[in-house]
Amino acid sequence: MNRYVMNQPGVYGYYPMLPREAVQPLTFVLVHGSWANASFWNGVAAELRRQGHTVYAPEYPGHGSDPNTNVTHAMISRAVADFIIAHNLHDIILVGHSFGGSVIQKVAELVPDRIKRLVFMDGFVVADGQSLADQLPPPVQEAFTQLREMSTDDTIMLPFSLFRETFVNLADHALASQLYNEIRPEPAKPLFEKLDLKTFFRLQIPRSYLYLTEDNVLPQGEGYGWHPHMSSRLGVFRLIKSHGDHMTFFRTQPALLAQRLYEASRD
Amino acid sequence: MNRYVMNQPGVYGYYPMLPREAVQPLTFVLVHGSWANASFWNGVAAELRRQGHTVYAPEYPGHGSDPNTNVTHAMISRAVADFIIAHNLHDIILVGHSFGGSVIQKVAELVPDRIKRLVFMDGFVVADGQSLADQLPPPVQEAFTQLREMSTDDTIMLPFSLFRETFVNLADHALASQLYNEIRPEPAKPLFEKLDLKTFFRLQIPRSYLYLTEDNVLPQGEGYGWHPHMSSRLGVFRLIKSHGDHMTFFRTQPALLAQRLYEASRD
Amino acid sequence: MNRYVMNQPGVYGYYPMLPREAVQPLTFVLVHGSWANASFWNGVAAELRRQGHTVYAPEYPGHGSDPNTNVTHAMISRAVADFIIAHNLHDIILVGHSFGGSVIQKVAELVPDRIKRLVFMDGFVVADGQSLADQLPPPVQEAFTQLREMSTDDTIMLPFSLFRETFVNLADHALASQLYNEIRPEPAKPLFEKLDLKTFFRLQIPRSYLYLTEDNVLPQGEGYGWHPHMSSRLGVFRLIKSHGDHMTFFRTQPALLAQRLYEASRD
Numbered sequence: 001m002n003r004y005v006m007n008q009p010g011v012y013g014y015y016p017m018l019p020r021e022a023v024q025p026l027t028f029v030l031v032h033g034s035w036a037n038a039s040f041w042n043g044v045a046a047e048l049r050r051q052g053h054t055v056y057a058p059e060y061p062g063h064g065s066d067p068n069t070n071v072t073h074a075m076i077s078r079a080v081a082d083f084i085i086a087h088n089l090h091d092i093i094l095v096g097h098s099f100g101g102s103v104i105q106k107v108a109e110l111v112p113d114r115i116k117r118l119v120f121m122d123g124f125v126v127a128d129g130q131s132l133a134d135q136l137p138p139p140v141q142e143a144f145t146q147l148r149e150m151s152t153d154d155t156i157m158l159p160f161s162l163f164r165e166t167f168v169n170l171a172d173h174a175l176a177s178q179l180y181n182e183i184r185p186e187p188a189k190p191l192f193e194k195l196d197l198k199t200f201f202r203l204q205i206p207r208s209y210l211y212l213t214e215d216n217v218l219p220q221g222e223g224y225g226w227h228p229h230m231s232s233r234l235g236v237f238r239l240i241k242s243h244g245d246h247m248t249f250f251r252t253q254p255a256l257l258a259q260r261l262y263e264a265s266r267d
Numbered sequence: 268m269n270r271y272v273m274n275q276p277g278v279y280g281y282y283p284m285l286p287r288e289a290v291q292p293l294t295f296v297l298v299h300g301s302w303a304n305a306s307f308w309n310g311v312a313a314e315l316r317r318q319g320h321t322v323y324a325p326e327y328p329g330h331g332s333d334p335n336t337n338v339t340h341a342m343i344s345r346a347v348a349d350f351i352i353a354h355n356l357h358d359i360i361l362v363g364h365s366f367g368g369s370v371i372q373k374v375a376e377l378v379p380d381r382i383k384r385l386v387f388m389d390g391f392v393v394a395d396g397q398s399l400a401d402q403l404p405p406p407v408q409e410a411f412t413q414l415r416e417m418s419t420d421d422t423i424m425l426p427f428s429l430f431r432e433t434f435v436n437l438a439d440h441a442l443a444s445q446l447y448n449e450i451r452p453e454p455a456k457p458l459f460e461k462l463d464l465k466t467f468f469r470l471q472i473p474r475s476y477l478y479l480t481e482d483n484v485l486p487q488g489e490g491y492g493w494h495p496h497m498s499s500r501l502g503v504f505r506l507i508k509s510h511g512d513h514m515t516f517f518r519t520q521p522a523l524l525a526q527r528l529y530e531a532s533r534d
Numbered sequence: 535m536n537r538y539v540m541n542q543p544g545v546y547g548y549y550p551m552l553p554r555e556a557v558q559p560l561t562f563v564l565v566h567g568s569w570a571n572a573s574f575w576n577g578v579a580a581e582l583r584r585q586g587h588t589v590y591a592p593e594y595p596g597h598g599s600d601p602n603t604n605v606t607h608a609m610i611s612r613a614v615a616d617f618i619i620a621h622n623l624h625d626i627i628l629v630g631h632s633f634g635g636s637v638i639q640k641v642a643e644l645v646p647d648r649i650k651r652l653v654f655m656d657g658f659v660v661a662d663g664q665s666l667a668d669q670l671p672p673p674v675q676e677a678f679t680q681l682r683e684m685s686t687d688d689t690i691m692l693p694f695s696l697f698r699e700t701f702v703n704l705a706d707h708a709l710a711s712q713l714y715n716e717i718r719p720e721p722a723k724p725l726f727e728k729l730d731l732k733t734f735f736r737l738q739i740p741r742s743y744l745y746l747t748e749d750n751v752l753p754q755g756e757g758y759g760w761h762p763h764m765s766s767r768l769g770v771f772r773l774i775k776s777h778g779d780h781m782t783f784f785r786t787q788p789a790l791l792a793q794r795l796y797e798a799s800r801d
Contacts, residue, residue: 022439139769161740165772172556173801206432216773221488221755221762228488235406238432239483239512245773267440289706473695488755495755502673505699506750506779534707 023051024266026093026116030057031080031107033098033123034191035158035167035183036247037064040097043254044261051262058083060103062187069153073190077106084111091116093265096123098217098246101230102132102195109199118207119264121257122215122246125230128197132190135230137219148188155185166216171248179247207237208264212244240264290318291533293360293383297324298347298374300365300390301458302425302434302450303514304331307364310521311528318529325350327370329454336420340457344373351378358383360532363390365484365513368497369399369462376466385474386531388524389482389513392497395464399457402497404486415455422452433483438515446514474504475531479511507531557585558800560627560650564591565614565641567632567657568725569692569701569717570781571598574631577788578795585796592617594637596721603687607724611640618645625650627799630657632751632780635764636666636729643733652741653798655791656749656780659764662731666724669764671753682722689719700750705782713781741771742798746778774798 028048032040041057048055060079062071080103084092094115096104101123108115124132133141147156158167163183164176171179209231218225231237242260243249249257295315299307308324315322327346329338347370351359361382363371368390375382391399400408414423425434430450431443438446476498485492498504509527510516516524562582566574575591582589594613596605614637618626628649630638635657642649658666667675681690692701697717698710705713743765752759765771776794777783783791 022441024440162770165740165742165770169772169774170797173558174556206428208432214773214775216771219762219766222757222766223489225762228486228492232486232489236429236432237483238436239481240436241481263437289708291707473699475699490756495753495759499753499756503696503699504750505703506748507703508748530704 023053023262025052025054026262026265027054027089027091028056028093028095028261028265029080029084029089030055031060031094031096031100031103032057032063033096033100034186035163036098039064040247040250043250044258047254047258048261051258053262056083056087056089062190069155069185069187071187071190073102073106073193073195076190077103077110080104080107081110084114090114093117093119095119095121095261095265097121098123099132099191102126105197105200106195108203108205109197112203112205115205117265118205119210119261120207120231120234121210121261121264122212122217122226123209125209125233126195126197127233128201129194131192131194133192134194135218135224137224144188144191148192151185151188153185154188156188156191157185158183167246168248169216170214170245171252175248175251179251201233207234208240209234209237210240210242210260210264212242212246212249214243214245217246238264290320290529292319292321293529293532294321294356294358295323295360295362295528295532296347296351296356297322298327298361298363298367298370299324299330300363300367301453302430303365306331307514307517310517311525314522314525315528318525320529323350323354323356329457336422336452336454338454338457340369340373340460340462343457344370344377347371347374348377351381357381360384360386362386362388362528362532364388365390366399366458369393372464372467373462375470375472376464379470379472382472384532385472386477386528387474387498387501388477388528388531389479389484389493392476392500393462393464394500395468396461398459398461400459401461402485402491404491411455411458415459418452418455420452421455423455423458424452425450434513435515436483437481437512438519442515442518446518468500474501475507476501476504477507477509477527477531479509479513479516481510481512484513505531557587557796559586559588560796560799561588561623561625562590562627562629562795562799563614563618563623564589565594565628565630565634565637566591566597567630567634568720569697570632573598574781574784577784578792581789581792582795585792587796590617590621590623596724603689603719603721605721605724607636607640607727607729610724611637611644614638614641615644618648624648627651627653629653629655629795629799631655632657633666633725636660639731639734640729642737642739643731646737646739649739651799652739653744653795654741654765654768655744655795655798656746656751656760657743659743659767660729660731661767662735663728665726665728667726668728669752669758671758678722678725682726685719685722687719688722690722690725691719692717701780702782703750704748704779705786709782709785713785735767741768742774743768743771744774744776744794744798746776746780746783748777748779751780772798 030041038057038059045055045057058080060076062069094104101120104118160180163180168176168179211227240260240263297308305324305326312322312324325347327343361371368387371385427447430447435443435446478494507527507530564575572591572593579589579591592614594610628638635654638652694714697714702710702713745761774794774797
């Protein structure tokens with residue numbers, strides 16, 4: 001009877017879904033971030049498929065089942081571009097979460113004609129000539145450099161307290177622990193490489209920024225942060241906001257995030 | 268039974284209305300912005316009237332049925348002030364949306380004793396001696412100047428993609444197209460005139476800022492934007508926030524916006 | 535049947551509570567702010583107790599039944615620390631609202647080993663060597679200084695209009711008047727004292743910031759405000775957001791604020 005499909009009640013209440021008949025079928029390629037692997041998208045991908053979309057979530061070097069930690073940013077973006085080519089995908093919505101934002105910047109340079117829209121979901125939009133680390137305040141850069149130097153394989157492992165307070169601040173302790181136990185040390189090099197993004201900033205591909213308003217991984221405002229600091233580098237972009245921290249709602253509110261992602265992605 | 272009046276389910280869920288018995292009847296004068304005409308307020312005005320308020324939405328020169336595009340900011344504010352005088356209105360809540368914010372600044376100078384409160388609804392609060400265009404980042408100013416020079420009658424027409432991404436980012440494509448088809452080129456001159464607002468900034472009329480949190484027409488933060496950048500020019504003001512982009516919810520969620528507008532307007 | 539406990543419908547809708555079985559029992563010490571006394575917490579404390587927590591809301595000098603207005607910041611923080619010691623409290627969640635934020639900064643210096651976590655709830659996080667007044671823009675500082683000089687007992691009384699517009703902007707007029715009638719002039723000295731906070735900024739106690747998004751007591755952004763301006767002084771902290779202005783929801787939405795406070799406080 002009700003043409004609205006409701007998702008489950010959660011901390012932030014009921015979010016009616018769009019009427020099913022209004023959904024425009026899209027092809028999504030979802031690119032995860034650091035301290036994650038392709039399974040990061042499982043919940044959101046299932047919801048998108050339920051809405052009628054086609055969804056790919058490629059793994060990339062140094063993550064998932066690949067034990068190699070000596071990877072570069074270029075290897076990662078090349079792998080995603082190759083995945084898109086190998087699957088002969090066109091008119092894709094290319095989504096980057098967190099570090100994945102910088103990946104889709106470079107993938108867009110490699111296969112611009114196959115991309116319908118770029119969606120940054122609390123994703124890094126790195127300025128030309130900068131690294132991801134350059135987006136962090138100096139004390140955080142130093143802390144990451146120290147964590148890097150403590151490793152034997154040039155990786156960075158987040159301490160639990162940092163992960164719990166800033167990546168999954170909306171989770172309860174049990175879920176935070178579970179999510180923490182799933183992560184492995186992140187290859188450090190791609191986070192510190194300076195990226196040539198001149199081509200990216202000349203591209204005319206439509207782009208959206210999906211901002212999760214409780215995300216506190218980066219300082220918000222005062223010269224740092226996802227939105228408006230990095231989002232504004234996109235020039236004209238579509239802004240969508242959702243409740244959510246950096247990682248929790250991907251597990252607990254996938255229908256909400258899928259709906260917001262659709263709103264960021266439709267024509 | 269339920270003393271709360273619920274509005275329709277929407278993308279952002281249920282918003283209980285205030286109990287009817289608590290409503291303080293007010294007289295609203297609603298001033299629309301650029302790329303709009305008085306019908307912009309139809310939905311919100313109907314909801315306000317349903318709550319028991321008296322509502323006026325005057326048209327002003329260069330808009331609606333007036334084909335003249337050679338209008339000035341002074342002609343517009345004079346027309347709104349004359350409307351208020353002609354209808355012998357007093358104790359009004361004077362609301363300005365977008366460009367209409369700068370109009371109510373000048374109307375307040377003309378008929379200060381008739382105004383109970385000023386409400387800026389994602390409205391421009393222009394600093395003394397500046398123009399609306401001065402509130403835009405230089406690249407956007409240049410784009411607007413180019414659009415102006417492309418016209419034969421000193422107007423600016425928004426390209427669809429810009430309108431869709433930044434004015435109605437929360438709409439689906441069908442609604443975005445419908446709303447775009449309703450707009451006509453905007454007379455350019457009032458957007459570039461420098462405004463003397465010394466008198467406005469000496470007025471003691473109570474004022475509110477109603478900020479729509481997904482509005483991305485102006486860059487948000489970092490020296491630009493509706494709130495807190497322009498709102499803070501009001502000195503002491505009442506802040507109300509609502510979900511919404513620049514134009515969509517006026518069509519899809521009028522009960523929500525009317526409720527927030529009432530909260531911004533009551534004593 | 536429903537394992538979610540709903541709070542009452544309000545302006546911002548339904549907020550499902552966490553399942554009761556998931557609640558981790560905590561010991562809260564709630565420190566109120568200026569123009570308030572310990573009864574400020576009555577609603578939130580009742581909700582927290584209903585969830586199974588132990589709650590203390592100590593009164594401090596110059597407030598509540600203490601008629602003395604010649605108090606210092608040190609007297610206030612000493613009194614709260616003495617309360618904690620006298621009740622032999624350990625592993626406490628020490629919460630500071632508004633001015634109370636600066637109090638818990640100093641209490642943390644006095645009894646660091648008894649504190650499990652600090653929670654700033656739109657609370658001041660004063661930089662070392664500064665005063666609370668230093669967090670205000672110069673025109674507001676001047677206004678407060680004038681109000682101070684107008685008093686005969688070195689207090690500051692808020693004019694109703696300022697209180698109504700910036701402390702309880704979400705309230706209706708009747709509630710705003712009621713809340714205003716409950717306040718008494720605030721001892722001025724603690725607001726202007728420079729605070730030595732070197733020890734505080736060396737402490738490693740976990741900390742959270744609970745930001746009420748409609749709070750307009752301080753300008754938001756552009757070098758001022760609760761979050762991210764003062765919150766960022768905490769270094770690594772857990773961010774939780776809630777709808778709410780500075781004072782209204784403590785009276786009208788205590789279950790919502792208690793839930794958010796729990797999310798800010800749990801392990």
